[in-house]
Amino acid sequence: MSDALLHALAEALADVVTSIDTCDDDVLDPDTAVKWLETTAYLLDRLPPADRRELAGLFREVAARHPEGAWRDDLLKVPEGFGLDDDQHELYCDGVEDLVRRFVEAVRDVDPATPVPTCPGWTFADLVKHHGTTHRWMEHLVRTRAAERVWSRDIPLDLPDHPAAYPEWLARSAEATLRTLRKVDPETPMWSHGAEQRVAFFPRRLLFEAQIHLADAELALGREPGIPAGTAADGIDEFLENLPHLGRIAEPVTRLPDGSLHLSATDTGGGWTITFGSAGYAWTRCGPAADAAAVCVQAPVADLLLLTYGRMRPDDVRFAVAGDRALLDAWVAATAL
Known part of the structure; x- marks a missing residue:
């Protein structure tokens, strides 16, 4: 240009x-x-x-x-x-810090054996351990500027003996991750498990890791998740951007029949159109209308984020679905995390 x-x-x-x-x-x-x-x-x-x-x-x-x-x-x-002078990397780090604090407060006094319905087969102990393990893993990746995949199972966890101590362990793990992230130039090239091969990938990924798992905890406790519209929209983008790099869902998506799905945010006027099938996977941001899509789902953007992550089902009364319901069900099944 x-x-x-x-x-x-x-x-x-x-x-x-x-x-x-x-x-x-x-x-x-x-x-x-x-x-x-x-x-x-x-x-x-x-x-x-x-x-x-x-x-x-x-x-x-x-x-x-x-x-x-x-x-x-x-x-x-x-x-x-437009906040153009703001440091986006720092804003993501601040967001992670706030969400982890809220997560720890939510789970601290919960019986670790309490089930988490949005993560079938998991208890609160499993949820907190997973969240903390992710922080330990990503801190190691960024600190060492990993040039290739390192598996989380190969990272020392220093996990407490009793699950009741997991929340404070998570808090310490997140503090270490954020210290590391805040020291590093977000433009630094490195390996990541997503589309963006820079340090900048990690605080954004951790933000939605924290947001979704906070929602898991809140829903399990009978509370309504409060997800800001801007965060939810960014979360849908982040999920769709990284989908081709997530093997456990990228491969099932390649087997979907030809089709298109439109997510329409009733509160912001934004939307996403996703296409898949023999021509390959693609997505674009667009307005609320999507006449050409095979199936359209309308709801507030925070609910669309939870649908995208499989934390809500399309048959929930919050969603208005028009078009090929079988295709929507196939998409939801293929992208289940």
């Missing part, structure tokens, strides 16, 4: 965003404006840190070309409004 095109696109985006943000309510419905800006914010959040910083600089250059006044002041707010 030429510099001229890059600058032109940045100026066009800054002007459109500022126009939406400053538009009177009687000209543009506020709910529509919020959905448009949330979608843009989400897409910009997915940019690498270096690109986010460059875009923030381009927006400021756009503002500098305008005379002093209200319009220039509003343009200068665009980078801050």
